[in-house]
Amino acid sequence: MAIPAPNLTPPFNIVRLSHTELRVTDLAWSRGYYVDTLGLQVTYEDSETIYMRAMEERGHHCVILKKADVGSVGVLGFKVWSDEDLDKAEAWFKSRDLPTCWIERPFMGRVLSTRDPFGVPLEFYNQMERLEPIHQKYNLYRGVKPLRIDHFNLFSSNVDDSVKFYGDLGFRVTEYTEDAITGRTWAAWMHRKGGVHDIAFTNGTGPRLHHMAFWVPTPLNIIDLLDLMSTTGYLENVERGPGRHGISNAFFLYIRDKDGHRTEIYCSDYQTIDPDHEPIKWNLTDPQRQTLWGAPAPKSWFELGSVFEGADLVDSELKSQPIIAP
Structure with a gap:
């Protein structure tokens, strides 16, 4: 099948991918792997979750590790251009008979939760808590x-x-x-x-x-x-x-x-x-x-x-x- 022509005027404006939530069975092991070995920076943690960002990122997190009985993926997240784009996204997904709801997420503003037609859990947001830059803190x-x-x-x-x-x-x-x-x-x-x-x-x-x-x-x-x-x-x-x-x-x-x-x-x-x-x-x-x-x-x-x-x-x-x- 031919690759479709690009849609340069989409129904709402997605800026980029943003984050994912990984369900992990051993939070301590995962911390040692993602933080101590790969080098991601912890921005918040408790007994059930660890939030992390990479060195150039100003948003609060790009990966959430969540303790679970079985390893899986909770969601893929994308940032949109404006708050208005969130409402446009809700209307567009509803027009495709895909599920939509507004959810509460720590460190984030309004979050639209949905799924694509294949079942992938998606969320869209415009505002995430901004953190100080650390890209020149080379000791980290x-x-x-x-x-x-x-x-x-x-x-x-x-x-x-x-x-x-x-x-x-x-x-x-x-x-x-x-x-x-x-x-x-x-x-x-x-x-x-x-x-x-x-x-x-x-x-x-x-x-x-x-x-x-x-x-x-x-x-x-x-x-x-x-x-x-x-x-x-x-x-x-x-x-x-x-x-x-x-x-x-x-x-x-x-x-x-x-x-x-x-x-x-x-x-x-x-x-x-x-x-x-x-x-x-x-x-x-x-x-x-x-x-x-x-x-x-x-x-x-x-x-x-x-x-x-x-x-x-x-x-x-x-x-x-x-x-x-x-």
């Missing part, structure tokens, strides 16, 4: 030195349908993978903020969160993290990389926490601000689409993901697969 930098949350990647049982829905919301496709046999889209990368993506979709049983990603200063920070993880008890949490993607041209590393939540450490992609930026098409069988250097991804990368709270899983009808490492 540790781990991989995460600067900001960069994107979400989701497993989707129908990537073409996901692209159409999020395209209607103003997300624009930067790169995509086409299955040459069926002509269907196998994966797609879509943005609002002017990078390669705020959200991406990969063919598979969904909806599930494939990964969240953090932007870091340089590839050398990823090497430093690998040295740290390999000597502090986290070697088994390294899943894939380091490497450079063909898609996005980004330098990457994938790691997974105790509950299976996957994080990509990410840098060096490119700017996509121009409204007439043409999407780049990749063939599913091109070995350089996954890794520019040709190394295929492991089987776990195509099969394992985090379930969304309250979302029913659907198997993909598209069974084509790229090259998978033995």
